[in-house]
Amino acid sequence: MSAKPVLQLNGLDLEKMAGTAEALKKDSVLAKFQFRAKNAWISGGENRSTIKDFYGAGAEDTSRGKPFVFTNGEPPVLLGDNEGANPVEFLLHALAGCVTTTFVLHAAARGIRIESISTELAGDIDLQGLLALDESVFPGYEQIRMKMDIKADCSDEALDELLRFTQKHSPVCNTVCRPVPVVVERVVNR
Amino acid sequence: MSAKPVLQLNGLDLEKMAGTAEALKKDSVLAKFQFRAKNAWISGGENRSTIKDFYGAGAEDTSRGKPFVFTNGEPPVLLGDNEGANPVEFLLHALAGCVTTTFVLHAAARGIRIESISTELAGDIDLQGLLALDESVFPGYEQIRMKMDIKADCSDEALDELLRFTQKHSPVCNTVCRPVPVVVERVVNR
Numbered sequence: 008m009s010a011k012p013v014l015q016l017n018g019l020d021l022e023k024m025a026g027t028a029e030a031l032k033k034d035s036v037l038a039k040f041q042f043r044a045k046n047a048w049i050s051g052g053e054n055r056s057t058i059k060d061f062y063g064a065g066a067e068d069t070s071r072g073k074p075f076v077f078t079n080g081e082p083p084v085l086l087g088d089n090e091g092a093n094p095v096e097f098l099l100h101a102l103a104g105c106v107t108t109t110f111v112l113h114a115a116a117r118g119i120r121i122e123s124i125s126t127e128l129a130g131d132i133d134l135q136g137l138l139a140l141d142e143s144v145f146p147g148y149e150q151i152r153m154k155m156d157i158k159a160d161c162s163d164e165a166l167d168e169l170l171r172f173t174q175k176h177s178p179v180c181n182t183v184c185r186p187v188p189v190v191v192e193r194v195v196n197r
Numbered sequence: 198m199s200a201k202p203v204l205q206l207n208g209l210d211l212e213k214m215a216g217t218a219e220a221l222k223k224d225s226v227l228a229k230f231q232f233r234a235k236n237a238w239i240s241g242g243e244n245r246s247t248i249k250d251f252y253g254a255g256a257e258d259t260s261r262g263k264p265f266v267f268t269n270g271e272p273p274v275l276l277g278d279n280e281g282a283n284p285v286e287f288l289l290h291a292l293a294g295c296v297t298t299t300f301v302l303h304a305a306a307r308g309i310r311i312e313s314i315s316t317e318l319a320g321d322i323d324l325q326g327l328l329a330l331d332e333s334v335f336p337g338y339e340q341i342r343m344k345m346d347i348k349a350d351c352s353d354e355a356l357d358e359l360l361r362f363t364q365k366h367s368p369v370c371n372t373v374c375r376p377v378p379v380v381v382e383r384v385v386n387r
Contacts, residue, residue, distance in 0.1 A: 018240030019276055027276070031330055038324040038334075046293035048314035050208030054297045058282045061298045063324075064244035064274045071272065075282040079294030082261065086209055086217070086255045086302075092248045092265040094295035094369050096232050096365075097287055100246040103236035104269030106381065109327060112276075124238035132368055134228040137299060139366050144228075147371035153368040156384040161382055164382060172200040174381055175294050176329050178322055179284050181337035184379045189370050191296065193360055195353065 016115040024115065037064050038073075052081035053090040095148065098183075099128045102151065103181035113172060114159065122158040151183065205307040214305065227254050228314065242271035243280040285338065288373075289318045294371035303362060304349065312348040341373065346351075 014021040040063035046056045059074035060067060077095050083088025092100070100161045103126050114121050129152050136146030158165055174180055204211040207280050222227045230253035236246045249264035250257060271277025282290070293316050302313050319342050326336030347356055364370055 018243070022327075025274060028328060030331065031325060031328065033384050035323075035325055035331070036338075038328070038330070040322050040324055042283075042320050042322065044286060044293055044318045046290070046291035046297060046316040047315045048297050048301060048311065051301065052298045053208070055313075056293055058286045058290065059301065061272075061286075066237045067243065068272055068274060069226065070274070071279055075286075077267070077282070077290050078286070079254050079290070081298070082251075082258055084258060084260070085218070087215060089261055092234075092267070094291045094293075094298065095372075096234060096248045096265070097267070097291035097294065098372060099232060099234035100236070100248065100269070101284045101287035101291060102266050102379070103246055103284075104233055104244050104287065107236060108236050108242045108271070108284065111238060111241065112327075113329070119244065121238065124236075124244075126236040128203075128236070130232050132230050133225075134230055135221060135225055136371075137302075137368050138218060138221065138224045138368055139227070139303070139362075140228070141225070143301055145371065145375075146366045146368050147373075147375060148368065148377050150378045150380060153379065154384055155381065156386070158386075163385065169380060170383055172329075173283060174379070176327055176336045177339065178327050178336050179288055179328075181335065182285075182373055183286060183333075183337075183377050186339060186376050187338050187373050188340045189292065189343065189347060189364070189374045190340060191360060191364055191370075193353075193356060194344055196346070196348075 012102045016118070017111045017121045019112065021115065024112075039063070052079070052085065052087040052093070054079050057196065095130065095132060096194065099130055099151070102179050102183060103128055103153065105177045106153065106155075106173060109177040109180075110157075110173040111183065113176070114169060118163065119169065120160045122160070123156075125156045127154045206308070207301045207311045209302065209305045211305065214302075229253070231257075242275065242277040242283070244267070244269050285320065285322060289320055289341065292316055292344065292369050292373060296343065296345075296363060298368040299370075300347075300363040301358060303366070304359060307359065309355065309359065310350045312350070315346045317344045318342065332354045
């Protein structure tokens with residue numbers, strides 16, 4: 008009795024990866040996903056999200072027994088008590104993760120073996136915007152910079168090309184660097 | 198001996214809030230903040246961020262003894278093992294938190310007492326973009342919808358007006374709905 012070996016690269020099952028791509032090529036509706044979160048305000052700058060279900064690959068996902076729970080907070084200088092990282096910091100975490108995962112995925116598709124990736128992010132923001140002290144100040148991040156230290160079994164040129172490709176295809180990176188509509192609706196209780 | 202009472206609204210110290218606004222009006226350089234994150238790849242779609250220091254109000258912040266640590270993961274349908282929420286889900290958490298905190302802050306500034314805020318978010322995304330199966334498909338969220346259930350001691354009209362004001366001033370909301378440059382640089386090891 009011999010088990011079939013699982014071909015892995017960068018921690019990804021190459022056969023499953025190719026199968027997913029093939030299935031989506033045949034039926035592009037399977038690529039439509041909806042991600043969700045619920046959030047409840049606690050007090051001041053503290054609030055908490057629960058994240059569990061989502062729709063994708065043609066069905067509601069049932070793989071998660073328990074929700075993920077994350078708490079936003081603010082540091083004392085922003086009137087909080089460090090109850091959690093703050094929302095603009097969580098955005099940096101989302102961006103770092105998405106660029107990294109997109110890079111690792113397409114590296115595997117190209118047969119590039121990644122040894123390590125370490126990233127430092129910094130985002131500049133002028134809080135006159137948030138506080139509405141000057142309506143000419145943009146309230147979002149002015150710019151976000153990422154420095155990625157990547158070790159892999161390929162040339163520097165191949166890494167640079169893959170990094171450009173990654174920026175073009177990372178969902179969070181494109182949600183940040185291009186405009187995405189946010190529709191906010193208030194539930195009216197009658 | 199009598200302690201001066203702390204005037205609070207929505208969990209925010211109103212005196213400290215007014216003081217912060219006054220200080221920033223006098224010296225707008227104090228409003229310049231830089232937030233940061235470090236991220237390290239683990240395997241496949243799993244990676245981890247640490248968030249601790251930032252610059253703001255004219256100084257490096259020293260209020261956090263330990264870093265916040267967050268793990269990105271992917272569900273099985275996206276080749277992972279639910280090691281954590283995934284990056285596009287963390288972005289929803291960041292957005293929910295920022296809109297909520299911006300709303301609560303400006304409610305306090307207007308003397309509106311918030312009783313509760315519960316928010317549901319849903320974001321649509323076509324993974325043909327991430328997977329580079331169709332270059333015409335936008336890789337980011339197509340749209341994000343937020344439904345906010347808000348209870349407060351003011352009229353529906355005042356809530357609607359405050360919600361429009363919030364959308365215009367929330368840092369994460371504006372980082373999403375308007376284009377923000379992301380500069381990715383590879384560290385070259387010599």
